[in-house]
Amino acid sequence: MLRFLVRRTLGAVVILLFISAFTFFLFFAIPHDPALLSCGKNCTPDNLRTIHHNLGLDHPVPVQYYHYMVRIFTGHRFSTGNCPAPCFGYSFANSEPxxxxxxxxxxxxxxxxxxxxxxxxxxxxxxxxxxxxxxxxxxxxxxxxxxxxxxxxxxxxxxxxxxxxxxxxxxxxxxxxxxxxxxxxxxxxxxxxxxxxxxxxxxxxxxxxxxxxxxxxxxxxxxxxxxxxxxxxxxxxxxxxxxxxxxxxxxxxxxxxxxxxxxxxxxxxxxxxxxxxxxxxxxxxxxxxxxxxxxxxxxxxxxxxxxxxxxxxxxxxxxxxxxxx
Amino acid sequence: MTTMTKPGEFAEDAAPAASDAFLSVRDLYVRFSTEDGIVKAVDGLSFDLERGRTLGIVGESGSGKSVTNLTVLGLHNPATTEVAGEILLDGQELTGASNRTLEKLRGDKVAMIFQDSLTALSPYYTVGRQIAEPYVKHRGVSKREGRERAIEMLEKVGIPQPRMRVDDYPHQFSGGMRQRAMIAMALVCNPDLLIADEPTTALDVTVQAQILDLLKDLQQEFGSAIILITHDLGVVSNVADDLLVMYAGRAVERGSVRELIREPQHPYTWGLLGSMPRLMSDVTEPLTPIPGAPPSLLSPPPGCAFHPRCGFTDLVGGGRCATERPELPDGRGSACHLTGEQKRSVFIETIQPRLG
Incomplete structure (x- = not known):
């Protein structure tokens, strides 16, 4: 029974990794810039660049994914505040954790x-x-x-x-x-x-x-x-x-x-x-x-x-x- | 002794009246309504069985052997099955008996052993529990006493370390042990009548012999009457006292085992014997199977149901085999239009040499 549970749990981890990667990359396939949302109406290219940097969007997508996955377990100190593990980040829309x-x-x-x-x-x-x-x-x-x-x-x-x-x-x-x-x-x-x-x-x-x-x-x-x-x-x-x-x-x-x-x-x-x-x-x-x-x-x-x-x-x-x- | 003995052969217990028999089946008809029409699974069957005797019922698949016995226990589906005739068990009429009455008999006075012990035992409950259940129900004892009884029965049927094995599940038993457990389950209430439906078909040959010996021993101990259903004449001839050969829902020949093996009368019985491998015969000699296939019970052939597969219809003449249904006489005999003289000479001249 224990061996069975261990085996199944390992399988579950693989499935979850796959799902997370799929969701993540699928999101970036949408031709839409999430930073625009935070940028508001009077958005200058400078502002946008800053937001991009703050959200970590200036990294390549695989790197972003890697950071995202690591932070779930380690937690992360964002500019908006401290995010202890399990850290899934802050909402782009309303900055809620x-x-x-x-x-x-x-x-x-x-x-x-x-x-x-x-x-x-x-x-x-x-x-x-x-x-x-x-x-x-x-x-x-x-x-x-x-x-x-x-x-x-x-x-x-x-x-x-x-x-x-x-x-x-x-x-x-x-x-x-x-x-x-x-x-x-x-x-x-x-x-x-x-x-x-x-x-x-x-x-x-x-x-x-x-x-x-x-x-x-x-x-x-x-x-x-x-x-x-x-x-x-x-x-x-x-x-x-x-x-x-x-x-x-x-x-x-x-x-x-x-x-x-x-x-x-x-x-x-x-x-x-x-x-x-x-x-x-x-x-x-x-x-x-x-x-x-x-x-x-x-x-x-x-x-x-x-x-x-x-x-x-x-x-x-x-x-x-x-x-x- | 049953009515199957030749009158006078065994003077001391000859020809009792039918009502004396422990189980007496008279003119049993079982019909299923299916989408294709009405299946005449059993078509006017009569036989008797006494306590302590074993009746072998032999026939191909679909000859009505199993249906007959399921009907005795009332295990047919009442919604689609029509049963007519008499089934008297110890004087009690079972056709049309209420479910409550039958429930009290099942597992207590009449028990059944099924063919495939893997599917016939529930995978969800321990062997001990399944053996104890009928005992607890019919004897009204506690579960603990039931368990003790189950251990006793497992020991009786030759399961080693019964106290340990009683809590095993059926899939933890080997095929032969499972069949023994099923026999223990059937015998737990000392039934007066035991119906064994192909009890050894799913087992290998050495285990087959053990199981048959076990049945014989237990019969001697409990004095039960046994109906042994099989398609294997070899199995039945070792264990049974009397034989009933069935074809297309009807009995075609009956007699004692000795009579039937020594001097079979019906061409179908000859066919069954001819298709049986023999240890002593030359291996190069081919078996002689019965040509054709069993008839559809939706529309059995007119006249003698066996005539399309029978090689001796010419001897009867007048096409009687295809038009007139031969009746099975009471006692030793066969349902065939051949005269007694013809049967004897055909058997001695054509069949016996082939059997070797």
């Missing part, structure tokens, strides 16, 4: 993603398993077709409709907003209820379909038949024998979904005006804010890679055959 901004946005995204996960796992796996249990009945048909319809509902379509119905027209719920859990758990819950549900619609539908099909597949496994031949009750066979096997594909997809949700549920955060990582990513792209963009990209990528490692570790808990190899 990148890492504290990320940490500031993270709780919003974390609350949104994990809360939505609870909702879509509960409903998705629940309805999927019920549909598999009642395979071929009306219940199954209703759930299966409903999930097909819902999985084609996009957030930017459902979100505004829900907002219009529940918030603006009927005032049933408040405008979604993020209140830290530690400040007021109830406000935290109320503020995120609509985003959770809207974000979950798509995911619930996908998880319903997936858990239904993997359960049905598992129920046809020979070892499940053996369990029935031993006289185990249908419920026992269903929940002990078939369910266990159906977890593996579900956990795989969950790892990917959760990683990308934590990296920023961009559309959802944008739709509900929540200041999370996804929102930050969009803003930094539109403002050509390289340090912020790099920070968000690397952080999201690290989360996705981390969740993939967690998924692999979870396999070992689910399937003893993985444990030993």
């Amino acid at each position: 990148v890492w504290p901004t990320l940490m500031d946005r993270l709780p919003t995204t974390l609350s949104l993603a994990l809360g939505a996960m609870v909702v879509f796992l509960l409903f998705g796996l629940g309805t999927g398993m019920l549909a598999a249990w009642k395979r071929g009945t009306t219940v199954d048909k209703v759930f299966s077709s409903a999930s097909l319809v819902l999985s084609s509902m996009q957030i930017y379509f459902v979100g505004p409709i829900v907002l219009a119905l529940l918030v603006y027209n009927n005032h049933i719920l408040d405008q979604p907003k993020y209140v830290p859990f530690t400040d007021n758990p109830l406000s935290w819950f109320n503020g995120l209820l609509i985003p959770w549900c809207v974000l979950s619609i798509l995911f619930t539908a996908n998880y319903t379909r997936m858990s239904r099909s993997t359960m049905i597949e598992q129920l046809q496994e020979e070892h499940v038949r053996t369990a029935r031949a031993k006289g185990m009750s249908s419920a026992y066979v269903f929940f002990r024998y078939a369910w266990r096997g159906s977890l593996i594909p579900i956990v795989t997809i969950l790892g990917i979904d959760l990683g990308s949700l934590l990296g920023g549920a961009m559309i959802t955060e944008y739709t509900f005006q929540l200041a999370g990582l996804g929102r930050l990513a969009i803003d930094s792209v539109t403002k050509t804010d390289l340090p912020m963009l790099m920070g968000v990209m690397l952080f999201s990528a690290a989360l996705i890679v981390l969740f993939n490692i967690l998924v692999d570790a979870a396999y070992a808990f689910i399937d003893p055959r993985v444990r030993l190899s």
Whole structure:
């Protein structure tokens, strides 16, 4: 297990290096000078040169990349202030330090993603398993077709409709907003209820379909038949024998979904005006804010890679055959 | 003794009434509805089995052997399967019995051993737990007692160091050991009827012999009745008392092992014997396979289902083989239009020399 984790972590480092280099060089492929942003309206060539120098933009791109990567681990003293490790630099747009901004946005995204996960796992796996249990009945048909319809509902379509119905027209719920859990758990819950549900619609539908099909597949496994031949009750066979096997594909997809949700549920955060990582990513792209963009990209990528490692570790808990190899 | 014995041959236990048998299957029909049509997987099958006896059911893939036995346990898919006929187990009617009733029988009174122990055992639970489960359920004992019983059973089926191996997962066992574990699982509640569906097919030959010996020993100890399903006449002739040869969902010949091996009557049985390699025969002598392939059960051939592959239809004459379905008589006999005299002479003159 330890060797496995070490190997996976090394692999993750390589992946992150690759992603960072790719993002960095891609940014400089855009024909746009980030210094113009700080330079303001009355920009003289002298000013621009100074800013270029201050931002380190007068070095060749590979050198800039090298400096950037080294500073993450060593920290750096900029003209704007001291930046301790992990140092991702300062925003070109508003001179805010990148890492504290990320940490500031993270709780919003974390609350949104994990809360939505609870909702879509509960409903998705629940309805999927019920549909598999009642395979071929009306219940199954209703759930299966409903999930097909819902999985084609996009957030930017459902979100505004829900907002219009529940918030603006009927005032049933408040405008979604993020209140830290530690400040007021109830406000935290109320503020995120609509985003959770809207974000979950798509995911619930996908998880319903997936858990239904993997359960049905598992129920046809020979070892499940053996369990029935031993006289185990249908419920026992269903929940002990078939369910266990159906977890593996579900956990795989969950790892990917959760990683990308934590990296920023961009559309959802944008739709509900929540200041999370996804929102930050969009803003930094539109403002050509390289340090912020790099920070968000690397952080999201690290989360996705981390969740993939967690998924692999979870396999070992689910399937003893993985444990030993 | 079953009804398969020639009346009078063994006077002391001859020809009991069908109702005396421990398992009595009468006119069993099993039909699956599929997208292509209705599959007649079992088409009017009858047989009896008594306690302490072993019945071998032989036939090619798709002859209805496995389906018959899954139906006995009620393990078919009720949504797509239609079952008609009688399955009497110790006087209890099993066709149409409720799932609850069947759940109580499965693993307790009737147990099953499956072919591929790698896929038939759950990879997610320890061998010990899987063995103990039916015992805990049917005997209502604690998990600890179940575990003790599992260790006892593992020892009984010849697993070394059972106390250590009980917590292993199936993939940590070798193929032969897994099959032993599956036998332990099937026998944990001392079933009265054990159905073994190709229990040795996935194993190599030396292990095959060990497993068959084990089944025999355990039968002597527990007095169970065994149904041994196989396509291998060699396997079955070592273990079984009686044989039932199935073709296209129907029984085509039955009798004691001795009768069937010494003087088989049905051309299909001849074919099965002819396609079996023999240790004593000349290696240059080719095996004689049965020509053609088993018929589709969606639309079995009219008359005798075997007639398109049979080399002796000319002897019957009048095209009866293609139009009229031969019936299988009770007791020793075969479902074939050839007369008893023809069967004997064909076997002695044509088949036996080929078998060597």
